[in-house]
Amino acid sequence: MDKLFLLEERLKDKGIRLTKQRSNILKVLIDAKRPISAQEIFNRLDNKDSKLRLSTVYRNLNRFEKEGFLKSVTLSDKEKWFELADRGHHHHLICIKCDDITPLDCPLKDFEDELKKETDYTILEHRMNMYGICPKCKISVEN
Amino acid sequence: MDKLFLLEERLKDKGIRLTKQRSNILKVLIDAKRPISAQEIFNRLDNKDSKLRLSTVYRNLNRFEKEGFLKSVTLSDKEKWFELADRGHHHHLICIKCDDITPLDCPLKDFEDELKKETDYTILEHRMNMYGICPKCKISVEN
DNA sequence: CTTAATGCAAACGGTTTGCAGCCCT
DNA sequence: AGGGCTGCAAACCGTTTGCATTAAG
Numbered sequence: 001m002d003k004l005f006l007l008e009e010r011l012k013d014k015g016i017r018l019t020k021q022r023s024n025i026l027k028v029l030i031d032a033k034r035p036i037s038a039q040e041i042f043n044r045l046d047n048k049d050s051k052l053r054l055s056t057v058y059r060n061l062n063r064f065e066k067e068g069f070l071k072s073v074t075l076s077d078k079e080k081w082f083e084l085a086d087r088g089h090h091h092h093l094i095c096i097k098c099d100d101i102t103p104l105d106c107p108l109k110d111f112e113d114e115l116k117k118e119t120d121y122t123i124l125e126h127r128m129n130m131y132g133i134c135p136k137c138k139i140s141v142e143n
Numbered sequence: 144m145d146k147l148f149l150l151e152e153r154l155k156d157k158g159i160r161l162t163k164q165r166s167n168i169l170k171v172l173i174d175a176k177r178p179i180s181a182q183e184i185f186n187r188l189d190n191k192d193s194k195l196r197l198s199t200v201y202r203n204l205n206r207f208e209k210e211g212f213l214k215s216v217t218l219s220d221k222e223k224w225f226e227l228a229d230r231g232h233h234h235h236l237i238c239i240k241c242d243d244i245t246p247l248d249c250p251l252k253d254f255e256d257e258l259k260k261e262t263d264y265t266i267l268e269h270r271m272n273m274y275g276i277c278p279k280c281k282i283s284v285e286n
Numbered sequence: 287c288t289t290a291a292t293g294c295a296a297a298c299g300g301t302t303t304g305c306a307g308c309c310c311t
Numbered sequence: 312a313g314g315g316c317t318g319c320a321a322a323c324c325g326t327t328t329g330c331a332t333t334a335a336g
Contacts, residue, residue, distance in 0.1 A: 072220075074217055074220060077217060077223065080220060093258065093262065093264060095264070096267065102262060102264075104258070107250075107251070107254040108250070108271075111250040112273070115236065115247070115273060119236065119245060119277075119278075120278045121236060121238070121245075121273075121275040121276060121277055121278065122275050122276040122281060123273055123274070123275040124239065124274050124275050124276065125273075125274040125275075126271065126272060126273045126274065127270070127271065127272050127274075128251075128269065128270065128271040128272075129269060129270050129271075130255070130258060130264075130266055130268075130269045131266070131267050131268040131269065131270075132264040132265050132266040132267050132268075133264060133265040133267065134262075134263075134264055135262075135263045135264065138265060
């Protein structure tokens with residue numbers, strides 16, 4: 001099945017207009033297969049056929065997130081990264097040398113349940129990232 | 144024992160000059176008993192006896208973190224929060240209504256060990272935050 | 287005295303916003 | 312044709328930086 005087509009259908013269903021810019025942004029997100037920043041999306045689309053401004057990228061990323069198409073991740077202290085929400089809840093392992101990203105299953109289900117009981121909080125969300133050096137970068141550091 | 148005195152001694156031991164500004168910043172961090180932003184530190188010290196600039200707060204927070212006195216936490220997408228490093232490794236549960244913060248023991252030791260084996264990464268660090276609504280705010284929402 | 291630390295102001299980088307005009311539907 | 316969306320430029324906000332002055336040791 002064509003991911004882009006499906007996403008575009010969902011846009012239309014919600015009454016969100018299908019512009020060339022939106023379509024292109026979605027394409028980049030699909031191709032990326034990993035979290036990606038607004039700036040990087042912009043870079044990959046700049047000098048392409050249609051005009052595009054960074055502010056448009058931001059506006060649409062925010063819109064898409066609000067509509068549930070995207071999830072944002074805070075992996076660095078600087079920019080937000082965005083990825084398609086179709087892979088379900090998971091976390092990330094990031095190589096601090098090469099920015100390689102590995103998705104991780106969530107190990108926090110039991111912990112969260114326990115926490116609810118202990119604290120009487122309504123738990124809404126959690127975030128977890130692991131940072132390290134990937135096998136490849138370990139080798140290149142040695143050389 | 145006096146926390147401030149001990150921290151100031153450690154500053155001197157490292158050859159870091161003990162200024163009035165530094166002393167005041169440390170006081171606020173000690174009193175806070177929770178992560179706190181540069182701006183909030185500045186607010187609590189503004190209009191006090193000695194002069195202070197926000198940039199000085201930032202410079203010292205970064206310095207203190209580098210020296211191992213502080214840990215920074217990314218709880219929101221906006222500002223960094225800082226807390227004393229004397230409590231050892233832990234995480235945070237934040238009420239999104241009132242910003243109340245509860246420290247949490249780390250539940251990720253086993254997961255991290257497993258991850259090292261599975262991925263052959265060198266794991267350097269991880270971050271984890273839980274977000275929810277505290278008991279008090281749940282009640283006030285109902286009213 | 288020496289030089290690290292601060293005050294001050296300006297820059298920076300990621301993100302948001304207001305407005306006029308464009309182009310989906 | 313109408314209103315949502317974009318281009319454009321300017322603002323915004325947390326943070327950093329360069330330089331002259333101050334003050335710690």
